[in-house]
Amino acid sequence: MIYRPVPPTPIVAGLPVTVPFVAPEALQRQSGRVFRLRLGANESNFGPSPRAIEAMRAAVEQINWYADPEGYELREALAARHGVSPREMVFGSGIDDLLGLVVRTYLSPGETAVTSLGAYPTFNYHVNGYGGTLQRVPYRDDRNDLEALAAAAHEHHAKLVYLANPDNPTGSWYPAAQIRAFLDALPEACLLLLDEAYCDFAPEAEMLPMDASDPRLIRLRTFSKAYGMAGARIGYALGPTDMMGAFDRICLHFGINRVAQDGALAALADTAYLALVVGEVAQGREEYATLGRELGLAPLPSYTNFVTFDTGSPERAKALVAALAERAVFIRMPGAPPIDRCIRVTVGTAEERSVFAEVMRATVPTIPPDATTPRS
Numbered sequence: 001m002i003y004r005p006v007p008p009t010p011i012v013a014g015l016p017v018t019v020p021f022v023a024p025e026a027l028q029r030q031s032g033r034v035f036r037l038r039l040g041a042n043e044s045n046f047g048p049s050p051r052a053i054e055a056m057r058a059a060v061e062q063i064n065w066y067a068d069p070e071g072y073e074l075r076e077a078l079a080a081r082h083g084v085s086p087r088e089m090v091f092g093s094g095i096d097d098l099l100g101l102v103v104r105t106y107l108s109p110g111e112t113a114v115t116s117l118g119a120y121p122t123f124n125y126h127v128n129g130y131g132g133t134l135q136r137v138p139y140r141d142d143r144n145d146l147e148a149l150a151a152a153a154h155e156h157h158a159k160l161v162y163l164a165n166p167d168n169p170t171g172s173w174y175p176a177a178q179i180r181a182f183l184d185a186l187p188e189a190c191l192l193l194l195d196e197a198y199c200d201f202a203p204e205a206e207m208l209p210m211d212a213s214d215p216r217l218i219r220l221r222t223f224s225k226a227y228g229m230a231g232a233r234i235g236y237a238l239g240p241t242d243m244m245g246a247f248d249r250i251c252l253h254f255g256i257n258r259v260a261q262d263g264a265l266a267a268l269a270d271t272a273y274l275a276l277v278v279g280e281v282a283q284g285r286e287e288y289a290t291l292g293r294e295l296g297l298a299p300l301p302s303y304t305n306f307v308t309f310d311t312g313s314p315e316r317a318k319a320l321v322a323a324l325a326e327r328a329v330f331i332r333m334p335g336a337p338p339i340d341r342c343i344r345v346t347v348g349t350a351e352e353r354s355v356f357a358e359v360m361r362a363t364v365p366t367i368p369p370d371a372t373t374p375r376s
């Protein structure tokens with residue numbers, strides 16, 4: 001008897017075989033070389049709060065128990081922090097998981113979502129994977145083009161618009177007044193999905209005030225960046241009670257593990273450590289900017305834990321990524337024009353920044369502006 005595999009759904013079968021992120025571990029396996037500097041994934045090289053580490057170690061002792069599916073203690077603490085109702089919140093295993101929940105809940109097959117060309121790609125994967133249609137708007141002046149995004153939403157009758165603010169991969173940021181105007185410019189019955197993964201690095205006084213009752217807006221937050229818990233996979237969405245309640249119909253109720261919950265609760269309470277990390281990142285951004293100008297790589301203004309450098313051309317950016325990998329330094333570059341002429345580098349510790357500067361000073365001169373591969 002011949003057994004034939006069950007085919008995937010037509011939607012999945014019609015998608016290209018692609019990988020949104022090639023992990024540094026995969027690159028190490030391919031090259032047989034261990035990176036001495038891991039500066040490509042926008043992780044926090046400062047690590048979690050010591051109090052979070054202690055809480056997570058203690059939680060391991062109870063790992064045989066399921067975590068609280070309601071995340072009650074963390075939910076109460078976050079609600080108090082943001083001044084919202086605990087019911088105006090839902091947890092997910094990082095923003096990647098939450099993006100999928102939003103798309104599944106609020107975008108029917110065939111409906112349109114709008115995003116920036118070259119923006120965080122996981123949103124695109126969910127839209128394509130659940131049968132939606134994507135419309136992408138190029139960056140303008142190395143920033144999300146809010147006017148063009150709103151126009152595309154009207155033109156294509158979009159149900160969802162995705163915006164990261166601060167943005168990945170450019171590091172740019174819009175203050176509250178411009179985000180509010182953008183929200184008002186979107187069509188009726190269009191939901192703005194505001195990814196605020198890097199919000200802890202932006203000026204708090206100029207952030208969009210927290211109002212989880214606006215039915216036009218869902219905000220996404222994470223413990224992966226400033227809190228240094230990317231590997232724990234925990235994030236949360238904020239929005240109106242009825243909208244958050246809709247996620248309960250499809251979410252994984254035991255999807256957030258005990259270690260992540262306890263670590264996030266302890267990290268949230270350690271405001272001094274968060275301030276330390278944010279301050280160190282701000283200093284590191286300045287050091288990177290100075291280094292970039294020294295080497296002729298213009299730094300883009302950043303409100304994140306990374307800096308994006310303009311190398312002048314996609315070919316030079318690609319050559320620089322490859323040359324740094326040869327020197328055991330992992331960075332990334334945006335993949336879509338016009339920002340594919342850039343490289344993106346995580347702000348590391350003071351020691352890592354010193355090593356990175358040394359490697360860059362040795363590497364950049366080997367790659368002329370019109371070269372596609374580095375000179376030996």
